[in-house]
Amino acid sequence: MKALKRMGSLLFTVTLCFALIVGCSSNSTGTGNSNSGGSKSTTTPSSNQDSNKNESKERVKLRVEVFDRGNAPEGLTVTNNLMTEYVQKNFGDPNNIDIEYVAIPRSEEINSLNVQMAAGTAPDLIFTYNEGAAYSWAQQGGLTDLGPIIDEHGPNIKNYLADSLQYGVFEGTQYAVVARRVNLQKYSSLIRKDWLDQLQLPVPTTTEETYETLKAFKESNLGGQRTIPLSFALAPDSYEPVIWSFIKEQSDEARYLRSVTIGSREYPILMDGHKDALQFLNKLYNEGLLDQDFALDKDKKKKEENFVNGYTGLYMADTGTAFGGGENSVVMTLEGNVEGAEVVPVLPWTDFEGKNRQPAYNPSGMYIMVPSFSERAEEAVKYLNWMAQDEVIQYMAFGEEGLHHDLVNGYPVGNSSEEAQKLLFNSGDMLIITNGIDFGSPEKNNEYNALSVVEKHREIATISREYANKDAVSQPIKFEKPLDSEAKYSVVMLEKYEELLVKSIMAKPDSFDQTYEAALKDFMDTAGNEVIQERTAMYEAMK
Structure with a gap:
């Protein structure tokens, strides 16, 4: 720290x-x-x-x-x-x-x-x-x-x-x-169906059911002595899906006045439910239900390694990434490493209305x-x-048709060849003019996204994307200009927010309240108060 x-x-x-x-x-x-x-x-x-x-x-x-x-x-x-x-x-x-x-x-x-x-x-x-x-x-x-x-x-x-x-x-x-x-889909979750089958459990559909399932995974050590019921890293695709499912306020006004923007993401730090979300994660941590070393895994490499080696029961990731890479995808690697491993999409977190509220990207x-x-x-x-x-x-x-991809139903689909991997391993970071490929309509884009996955996984990959759209909410309309305070404190706010996460999640249960409030105060004193003050003034002027 x-x-x-x-x-x-x-x-x-x-x-x-x-x-x-x-x-x-x-x-x-x-x-x-x-x-x-x-x-x-x-x-x-x-x-x-x-x-x-x-x-x-x-x-x-x-x-x-x-x-x-x-x-x-x-x-x-x-x-x-x-x-x-x-x-x-x-x-x-x-x-x-x-x-x-x-x-x-x-x-x-x-x-x-x-x-x-x-x-x-x-x-x-x-x-x-x-x-x-x-x-x-x-x-x-x-x-x-x-x-x-x-x-x-x-x-x-x-x-x-x-x-x-x-x-x-x-x-x-x-x-x-x-x-x-x-x-615009942001995050998706996959759960080990073979683990559920061993325990004769259904796919969980609520937060409480997910919690009970994670406990069962832990008690049965289905991933061996290194069993990690819930994949978790110090990264947005781990904590955002959980946090947003606990937020009780729905109005744009609340999001303008009680959240902050860090980078391209909205952090509902003062909204009703934020503390509850971290207390829930604190509970999972202290019961050994999420990765105990999450604070050291900002690049998510350890999280992926644990999953492909069969240690993880519930895996959360950026939408599409688990199936990307064809034969070299995360899911294919898991199946190659662990005999009988099978995953299915899941919507593990529900809000106070029973909905699967989750964040979505802006365009x-x-x-x-x-x-x-x-x-x-x-x-x-x-x-x-x-x-x-x-x-x-x-x-x-x-890449080139026949060498790096083949045409399937008129769409270019990667062929998972060594040549394709060498050319396209960081294609998204080189092709910076667009985030994703537009084939002309959402329907065609969905058709392509399904075809870009190996055939055996196309159905569950499509369901996974559909799940990522369910009850998803984008950020409210932006202010007329970025806020000076959010620009000024962008890096510091992220550091302080991650510090809040780590301290709160890893605290002993009986010291959670004290730890959370102290870390929140540190965040607000460092940058949050100034940001919220400017957001309030900007919102009033915008109204």
Whole structure:
């Protein structure tokens, strides 16, 4: 916890340094230590490049952020792989641009970007899902106005994103290109059907039934001595589904006045039911029903490892991820590791009305920006404009027909080949212009999502997505602009909220109230009071 306090202090130092550098920047692009993805060996079909030709004979470097999730196949990295080669050959070379990808650890994204923005070494093209961080950089003069550049060099961006572009406008200025988010389902849960069958139990349909089922899993040690009835990590896909099922207030007014926005997520920290949710998790923890080491698992790797090795009974994850990857999916890996293992979708948590209230995404995705000290804003927009073409989106999402995917009912479906894994392992992090692939309608998107799963799992994967939509609620309409306080305290609030979670969940039952209230007070004193005050004023003005 001392580390969290030190990081909070670091944020303010970084912010101050950043403000100074923005004011004194000499327009240096900075330096990086990432490998270049500039190999010219790619033989994939090129895209339409004529509109992006660089008339200058001078060859320049464009540095682009890429998330590092630690999932690169052996011999490849997120900065040097088959997809970076494709981009270099089909966009970089025709435009006299060397593309250098800069790896940013996904679990440390904002802290890392804050430091690099302050030092003037951030890539020329950066992105984040954290609206508060984006607005904070814009306020401090740290972002380039992309509007005029998009007008000149971004016709494909305008055509593809259309109304989504407005999400990147802060106080009248186009500081970001905001990716389209196609699928709004957020979280899904799977339960071990073979465990239920062994205990002659039905699939639970209420929170109380789920609790009793978890206890039965524990008592029977169905996963061996390392049995973990409920998968859990210090990550939103573990705690958000539980917390939102306990929230008793339904009105938008309550959500405006008693919640905070951190990044792209709404945290109902002052809403009726929030404390009850953490007390329930505290109960599960103290009874050994959720992973005892959750606080050390922010990147969710341990949670997935426990599941595929057969230790976990109830598994919560981002929708679609358990079935993604074809033959290499999480569910397929479990079935390969554990004889007889079988999962089914489940809606484990119910609210006070008996509904499966759960959060959903808003239609806007990641914020893509260019730091003000970059000299490559034009090249960055050209890069996004090149990407916003159907043939480029098709290749970056699916690769080549017959080699990386096959057509099934007219849809490209990954073939789980080694070649596909090498090309597409981080496709979603490279194809930043869209979060998900849009086939023209929700119905067609659902048809595709089913086909992208191995045939034996298509039915349960479809049900899982349908479950993720049930009683799901998106955030209320956003304020006219991001709140200054939420932008200012974005990183600190997340750290303090995670501290609240860890302390409250791990507290002894008889000290829960004291621990929770102390951690909540710390959150409010550090940032929450100022945020709620500004949200209240903004809401009154909006009314």
